[in-house]
Amino acid sequence: xxxxxxxxxxxxxxxxxxxxxxxxxxxxxxxxxxxxxxxxxxxxxxxxxxxxxxxxxxxxxxxxxxxxxxxxxxxxxxxxxxxxxxxxxxxxxxxxxxxxxxxxxxxxxxxxxxxxxxxxxxxxxxxxxxxxxxxxxxxxxxxxxxxxxxxxxxxxxxxxxxxxxxxxxxxxxxxxxxxxxxxxxxxxxxxxxxxxxxxxxxxxxxxxxxxxxxxxxxxxxxxxxxxxxxxxxxxxxxxxxxxxxxxxxxxxxxxxxxxxxxxxxxxxxxxxxxxxxxxxxxxxxxxxxxxxxxxxxxxxxxxxxxxxxxxxxxxxxxxxxxxxxxxxxxxxxxxxxxxxxxxxxxxxxxxxxxxxxxxxxxxxxxxxxxxxxxxxxxxxxxxxxxxxxxxxx
Numbered sequence: 264x265x266x267x268x269x270x271x272x273x274x275x276x277x278x279x280x281x282x283x284x285x286x287x288x289x290x291x292x293x294x295x296x297x298x299x300x301x302x303x304x305x306x307x308x309x310x311x312x313x314x315x316x317x318x319x320x321x322x323x324x325x326x327x328x329x330x331x332x333x334x335x336x337x338x339x340x341x342x343x344x345x346x347x348x349x350x351x352x353x354x355x356x357x358x359x360x361x362x363x364x365x366x367x368x369x370x371x372x373x374x375x376x377x378x379x380x381x382x383x384x385x386x387x388x389x390x391x392x393x394x395x396x397x398x399x400x401x402x403x404x405x406x407x408x409x410x411x412x413x414x415x416x417x418x419x420x421x422x423x424x425x426x427x428x429x430x431x432x433x434x435x436x437x438x439x440x441x442x443x444x445x446x447x448x449x450x451x452x453x454x455x456x457x458x459x460x461x462x463x464x465x466x467x468x469x470x471x472x473x474x475x476x477x478x479x480x481x482x483x484x485x486x487x488x489x490x491x492x493x494x495x496x497x498x499x500x501x502x503x504x505x506x507x508x509x510x511x512x513x514x515x516x517x518x519x520x521x522x523x524x525x526x527x528x529x530x531x532x533x534x535x536x537x538x539x540x541x542x543x544x545x546x547x548x549x550x551x552x553x554x555x556x557x558x559x560x561x562x563x564x565x566x567x568x569x570x571x572x573x574x575x576x577x578x579x580x581x582x583x584x585x586x587x588x589x590x591x592x593x594x595x596x597x598x599x600x601x602x603x604x605x606x607x608x609x610x611x612x613x614x615x616x617x618x619x620x621x622x623x624x625x626x627x628x629x630x631x632x633x634x635x636x637x638x639x640x641x642x643x644x645x646x647x648x649x650x651x652x653x654x655x656x
Contacts, residue, residue, distance in 0.1 A: 290333065
């Protein structure tokens, strides 16, 4: 088989598999009609996928006049992926099947994010998930990790993670060496955007922007259905967009960065000025949300954070004219307290024609957006490499 023939076959096999994933149960004849491929080509490719245990046959479907067709299913339990959300004060790990359904999870809260300590916890979380792996033909097929910082274009190094205090960290190599599995590293907001696009609030939108509002703020862009990374892979660092040129000094070296006024850390810092809050032992976002039900001062603080979130979102809307803005990560817990003040700023300051069709919402996947996006990276890497390997046999 020539190289061009191999490429055509790989592309067709990928299209057949994606059709089964999207539309199963589906017959070979329907795949042939949907993709414009001959029945012989589809049958050959489907037989390979069945042999590889990526797909399976199920009972006959409805007849359109002749013999009832055999239906095909995607075997979502052929293998499992691990997704890690490396937060600034937590590590969340999930194990998913090949359709992104969570089968187990592990959350660890962290006080110190020194690399030497954090890497041990990352390995602990991964190992705990590995220990829960169900029986399957392929076992765990890869690990995706979303990190709060700038990752190089190759996905091998974390160049800078200001809120962790990390520079030039070779996380991919260390995890691959430890677990002998393929590892994909990406910015956590990119992974969160991808998670919401694949599984959450962004399913029906081609141009969406995901705002990851946790201890810091990151932004992920899905433009024309594709993740936009920028020329060198560094896009999305809008937490360091300056909204007050003479403002608070930031760890990045600038002043007045958006995340200093609109993040979970900004909320916690400003809450230290509220006497009733300081009397409590549980000083965290969840306790503030609870207090806001009865404490007007705390409720006003959420409105202030919401307004600052709205300022950045307004700038994003006027710059990108997206169909959808999704607010995710930890601050999504407080959506009822934030939405009105965000919308007030957007309605007042966004250009009128940019407002008309934009949908502003909170993440459907709650705290899982990044972890699920990261696991989806691992799954797609496996499915694509599996197709390639089998063509080369």
